[in-house]
Amino acid sequence: MEQSLPVRILRDIAAVFVTALFMFPILWWALASIKPISAMFDKDRVVFFDFVPTLINYGVTLLGMSRSQLAIDAGLGMGVAGTEAYDSRRAIFDSVIVAIGSTTITMMLAVFAAYALSRMAFKGREGFLNWVLGQRFMPPIAILIPLVAIYKTVGMRDTDNLIMGYIGLMMIYALMNLPIAVLLMKSFFDDVPKDVDEAAMIDGATRWQTFRKIVVPMVRGGVAASAVLCFIFAWTEFLLSLFLTTDIRTVPVKIQTFVTSTGNEWGFISALGTAAAIPSFIFILLVQRHLVRGLTLGSLKE
Amino acid sequence: MASVTIKNVKKNYGNLEVVHGINLKIEDGAFVVLLGPSGCGKSTLLRMIAGLESVTGGDIEIEGKRVNDVHPKDRNIAMVFQNYALYAHMKVRDNMSFSLLLAKRPQNEIDEKVKWAAKILNLEPYLDRYPRELSGGQRQRVAMGRAIVRNPAVFLFDEPLSNLDAKLRVQMRTEIKELHERLKTTTVYVTHDQIEAMTMADKIVILRDGYIEQEGSPLDVYDHPANLFVAEFIGSPSMNLLKGEVITEGVRLAEGTVLALPKSHKAKLGQKVVYGIRPEHLKPGKGTAAKINVIEPTGPEMHIYADMGGQEVCSITSERVHLARGADLQLAPQLDRVHLFDAETGKVIA
Ligand SMILES: Nc1ncnc2c1ncn2[C@@H]1O[C@H](COP(=O)(O)OP(=O)(O)OP(=O)(O)O)[C@@H](O)[C@H]1O
Ligand SMILES: [Mg+2]
Numbered sequence: 001m002e003q004s005l006p007v008r009i010l011r012d013i014a015a016v017f018v019t020a021l022f023m024f025p026i027l028w029w030a031l032a033s034i035k036p037i038s039a040m041f042d043k044d045r046v047v048f049f050d051f052v053p054t055l056i057n058y059g060v061t062l063l064g065m066s067r068s069q070l071a072i073d074a075g076l077g078m079g080v081a082g083t084e085a086y087d088s089r090r091a092i093f094d095s096v097i098v099a100i101g102s103t104t105i106t107m108m109l110a111v112f113a114a115y116a117l118s119r120m121a122f123k124g125r126e127g128f129l130n131w132v133l134g135q136r137f138m139p140p141i142a143i144l145i146p147l148v149a150i151y152k153t154v155g156m157r158d159t160d161n162l163i164m165g166y167i168g169l170m171m172i173y174a175l176m177n178l179p180i181a182v183l184l185m186k187s188f189f190d191d192v193p194k195d196v197d198e199a200a201m202i203d204g205a206t207r208w209q210t211f212r213k214i215v216v217p218m219v220r221g222g223v224a225a226s227a228v229l230c231f232i233f234a235w236t237e238f239l240l241s242l243f244l245t246t247d248i249r250t251v252p253v254k255i256q257t258f259v260t261s262t263g264n265e266w267g268f269i270s271a272l273g274t275a276a277a278i279p280s281f282i283f284i285l286l287v288q289r290h291l292v293r294g295l296t297l298g299s300l301k302e
Numbered sequence: 303m304a305s306v307t308i309k310n311v312k313k314n315y316g317n318l319e320v321v322h323g324i325n326l327k328i329e330d331g332a333f334v335v336l337l338g339p340s341g342c343g344k345s346t347l348l349r350m351i352a353g354l355e356s357v358t359g360g361d362i363e364i365e366g367k368r369v370n371d372v373h374p375k376d377r378n379i380a381m382v383f384q385n386y387a388l389y390a391h392m393k394v395r396d397n398m399s400f401s402l403l404l405a406k407r408p409q410n411e412i413d414e415k416v417k418w419a420a421k422i423l424n425l426e427p428y429l430d431r432y433p434r435e436l437s438g439g440q441r442q443r444v445a446m447g448r449a450i451v452r453n454p455a456v457f458l459f460d461e462p463l464s465n466l467d468a469k470l471r472v473q474m475r476t477e478i479k480e481l482h483e484r485l486k487t488t489t490v491y492v493t494h495d496q497i498e499a500m501t502m503a504d505k506i507v508i509l510r511d512g513y514i515e516q517e518g519s520p521l522d523v524y525d526h527p528a529n530l531f532v533a534e535f536i537g538s539p540s541m542n543l544l545k546g547e548v549i550t551e552g553v554r555l556a557e558g559t560v561l562a563l564p565k566s567h568k569a570k571l572g573q574k575v576v577y578g579i580r581p582e583h584l585k586p587g588k589g590t591a592a593k594i595n596v597i598e599p600t601g602p603e604m605h606i607y608a609d610m611g612g613q614e615v616c617s618i619t620s621e622r623v624h625l626a627r628g629a630d631l632q633l634a635p636q637l638d639r640v641h642l643f644d645a646e647t648g649k650v651i652a
Contacts (some may be wrong), residue, residue, distance in 0.1 A: 202401075
């Protein structure tokens with residue numbers, strides 16, 4: 001559809017405006033992470049770019065440097081309050097384990113389930129799809145209290161067993177992600193014509209060989225896109241992580257501890273926040289093409 | 303190579319019967335085309351032969367062996383699909399060798415077979431490309447290559463050319479025909495394009511609503527259609543079918559408009575009939591009066607559409623006709639080419 005010039009200009013302006021609206025807080029956040037405290041808290045004006053950038057916040061949160069030591073080195077004396085509780089390496093490690101683990105579990109189940117839903121006719125198939133969707137209607141907070149009780153009873157909360165902590169979070173994230181992953185994967189499988197399965201069958205492939213050697217490789221992009229969505233959910237999830245485990249602290253929970261009784265450590269908060277956004281950003285860029293396809297084209301069917 | 307025998311085969315989807323007891327014998331090495339309008343059950347029949355669809359009733363035999371419950375891969379057939387159904391993530395070479403690999407054939411045999419198929423199909427320069435890097439016609443050839451490397455007993459084609467443009471379709475038509483001449487593999491080919499059927503088939507089977515209407519060689523069904531459906535379906539422009547009543551002088555279409563009949567015919571006086579005459583057998587000349595509607599020159603021929611006793615007829619002539627709309631002319635049927643059908647049953651009167 002060819003649009004007239006004024007319409008195109010208007011559309012472009014709107015696009016730029018909307019993008020700017022969404023991007024500005026993120027950019028401001030990233031900017032804050034490299035500002036010295038004096039620039040962040042200037043009481044006379046808003047500081048945009050006229051400050052001497054510093055990586056102190058990253059050094060403390062990502063590399064575990066001691067802030068009091070850094071302050072002394074910088075000749076500031078002992079005036080800076082500081083515990084060593086801002087080292088977030090352990091939180092990042094925990095987050096990576098939980099996010100990758102839960103994504104793996106989710107995708108393993110989702111790929112099989114979605115293939116079955118896409119290819120096999122069985123009783124209750126339609127109902128199953130609706131049930132899967134229904135899972136999304138329920139906000140996590142509605143099931144939080146029973147979940148806490150359950151986790152406590154089965155020994156996945158308030159134990160010193162780190163492994164149980166990991167497994168507990170991975171399981172709940174897999175549970176939360178499974179419906180959307182199944183739906184997404186089903187739409188990718190639906191895009192592969194059934195003739196391809198049949199051709200493989202005639203070529204002599206068993207159902208399993210067809211699945212593993214033909215159909216799944218053909219939806220690789222879809223698998224990657226769905227996995228990224230699951231990863232990002234697990235990576236950014238706060239509520240369940242806060243309540244369901246005491247042994248491990250994922251990055252979002254860790255960041256929240258930077259809000260202290262003596263003040264908010266904006267520098268560390270923004271540094272860790274910015275750093276945490278980077279993996280999601282890269283992954284999304286990598287699978288963007290498939291993601292758009294999966295979320296629009298596929299979801300229009302059925 | 304093998305013959306295929308279809309005995310009283312039925313197919314139900316739930317309570318709906320879509321194929322109603324079909325009997326068909328496909329000779330060893332024959333090229334049989336299943337022809338019919340959309341929804342007539344061609345694909346269903348083909349897929350039952352392939353084993354992709356269960357058979358509700360009757361028997362299918364390949365090489366004299368009942369295969370109703372045999373898995374597709376054990377039927378020794380190969381199928382080419384309308385949308386090619388290539389494995390998009392595999393190179394052309396791997397697409398073609400997949401079945402041999404699964405059958406655990408030795409590598410040198412696989413290489414040899416793939417090379418042989420690629421040579422026949424002119425695919426040699428493309429072996430290391432992905433299907434998405436090929437044109438429609440090349441993809442079609444890969445699908446055929448995938449079928450021939452296995453040296454199957456029967457080839458099954460389901461409208462393999464309908465995704466190609468007109469020119470390529472004609473070219474591929476010839477290629478498939480040549481491939482068949484060369485390999486002499488029994489072939490069942492599904493299409494709704496009667497030209498494809500006419501040009502390629504040894505035997506045409508015309509289906510409608512899950513029944514066989516007629517089977518025979520292309521010229522046989524063209525020259526001797528068994529009923530009105532076949533008469534209308536085969537041939538383009540299609541046969542003129544004019545409703546009328548048999549009188550002594552011929553068939554009366556309307557008051558004063560009478561088409562001549564051959565000396566001996568089987569119709570009874572006063573019988574309501576449909577008078578069938580192909581456009582190329584109805585030429586300007588001393589005959590029945592008509593009024594011109596349109597004249598379409600095609601180059602070698604003129605297609606004259608005219609009104610004859612209130613019904614439209616088409617006449618094809620190689621003479622140059624220069625007449626205006628509304629002009630009067632006379633059209634004469636070639637009497638030994640007249641087909642008479644019973645108006646009630648639609649069957650040919652013979
Ligand atoms: N899975 C199915 N469930 C119910 N009815 C079906 C199914 N598949 C096909 N049919 C019906 O069976 C009939 C024959 O279908 P078939 O696909 O064989 O037609 P076709 O002759 O190949 O037509 P086309 O030229 O459009 O491909 C159609 O009326 C169709 O509606
Ligand atoms: Mg069909």
